[in-house]
Amino acid sequence: MDALTVDAGVRDLRAADHLLHSLAAELDLPEGTFGCTHLVRGDRPRVVLSLAVPSRQLLSTVRERLAARAPEVAPGLPDAMGRAVIYPGVTALTGTLTVADVLDRSAITRVAVLGTPTRPSPDTPLMTQDHVRPYWQDGELVLTTMPAVGGTLVPFEVPEPTPCCADH
Structure with missing residues (x-):
């Protein structure tokens, strides 16, 4: 490239x-x-x-x-x-997909879960919120996620972040 x-x-x-x-x-x-x-x-x-x-x-x-x-x-x-x-496949990452779907449909090569050393199971549901922003790490495109309700994952970066001190 x-x-x-x-x-x-x-x-x-x-x-x-x-x-x-x-x-x-x-x-x-x-x-x-x-x-x-x-x-x-x-x-x-x-x-x-x-x-x-x-x-x-x-x-x-x-x-x-x-x-x-x-x-x-x-x-x-x-x-x-x-x-x-x-990146290749980004438009296919909408709605709720499994970790395996994310890896199969896009250039993302790894899904990581914040705070855990192990990779999530391929059948773990990931609610994309139609906003999937992976980072390059050691030549790999890695999506960092965090646990959500019901054993699902969500991307660490949210589409509409709340500004710091928004309620002040």
């Missing part, structure tokens, strides 16, 4: 997700594309995007089209820990 990093000055994950989906649609990116978010700390905290496409020729076209939009575009990935928003 050939990749590039896009820095559009985005400051939050929701805006970064939206921008990734907009770019993928506008650029008509093929199945097999990975679009990830990466947190950048330091003097100018922000969220940068990475796009990994199946061919060097397509990457060149994507780079040219993005350069016309004026965000900063650089070759390669900003880090190895991207949060995947666009």
Whole structure:
């Protein structure tokens, strides 16, 4: 896979997700594309995007089209820990599926349960909430989940997080 990093000055994950989906649609990116978010700390905290496409020729076209939009575009990935928003099979991860279904239908290679060292049973139900954001870990796309009611799992990242101190 050939990749590039896009820095559009985005400051939050929701805006970064939206921008990734907009770019993928506008650029008509093929199945097999990975679009990830990466947190950048330091003097100018922000969220940068990475796009990994199946061919060097397509990457060149994507780079040219993005350069016309004026965000900063650089070759390669900003880090190895991207949060995947666009990846093969993501559109099939809706509703409640088994862990085996998630692994069979998508590029996710492992499901982990927060706080437990063992992997969940393949027949464990996972309520996707139509929001499945795995992370790259040691070259694997890993979905971190947490236990929920009735022996089910839910992705650790929720679609509509409550802002800190929302009730104050």
